[in-house]
Amino acid sequence: MAHTLPSGDQASDQDKWDSGGLECNQQLLIEIVMRNRLIALVVDGDTTCWVLEQELLHSYGVQTLDVDNSRDAVDLIASNAEFNLIIIEKIIPVLNGLEVTRQIREIGVRCKMLEVTACSGESERQAFLATGVDVFIEKPLDPEHLVPILRELDRQ
Amino acid sequence: MDFVNQLQRKFIDYSSSLHREGIVDDQFTQLRKLEDENSPHFVMEVASLFFEDCEKLINNMAIALEQKQGVDFKQIEECIHQLKGSSSSIGAMRVKNACIAFRSFSGAQNREGCLRCLQQLSHEYSLLKNKLQTLFRVSVASRCLYVCLVIFCRENEHAEPFPDVLVFQLEKQIVAAGGSIPRVH
16 A cells, blocks of 8 residues: 655644545545654464454555563563553463553553454453453454544644 | 456465455455565465475373373363464355363363364365365466466567557456565566
8 A cells, every 4th residue: 555655734634634524534544653663562372363454454554563471561561662552452371452452551651552362241341441451342353443542642 | 468467366266265265354455465476476486385384283191082091171271272374364264163162161171172173274275275275276377377478469569469458467367366466577
């Protein structure tokens, strides 16, 4: 997918967004993402899922780094790697997603964290939100959930 | 050109039937939108990954359920969790629904129920794999024919059999079926 150079005019982005169609909005979102050089960490032990999540993020211009276990995720964060967005699955090798979220927040990471999991119950959702996850999503990760988050990262 | 049109119609009809039968849902349609000229076989490649993971998980669950010393239901639940996630992500609706039913028996530690669910899950997986592999074969055949058609037209400026209007119609059919037009240089 060809990516154009960022427009650099944030004040007009809202007007363009409101007046544009679907393809226009995707292109605008790619400009926004590339202007901010957004980078996401995807933590998921399932190959199919992280390949799909990675491809979806790439389609919006987000760079990604993928790890398939919690130990690598925590080590990466502890080594001062910075991300705009962290996506975590609930059940991952070594430590579960809840514990990893807690450790990442304890390190001092304040970026947006998404819990994207296969099975969700209200008690699990509340537990993750209490630990420091910002958004709790049942798989699949889709544009309907991702686009507002990317736009919010731009406003920040 | 008639055989090309027939192949395209077959692709469209077959693709629609997968949705009608509940084999795949809208998420599968979303995946196909991620295909472009840089990754024209993306869905096929992801499906292959899914098939590999799915077979491994089904096999692991079968082994776990056969353990004489006691079934590790926690392991079963983790396998179901992973399979539900990947099947949801690829749009494999009936496999996903089979996982949901399986999870309730696993949660209740009902071995007999789990065995029945595993059988159902295996059946749904086999059905999905056969259907998707057929779809991909037709898709690849259509793309190859399209590429040959375009090359023929470009190298034979005075050839009449494949006028531009038919190339255009074929492009429209490929896009309508959710595919992308291969770039022929």
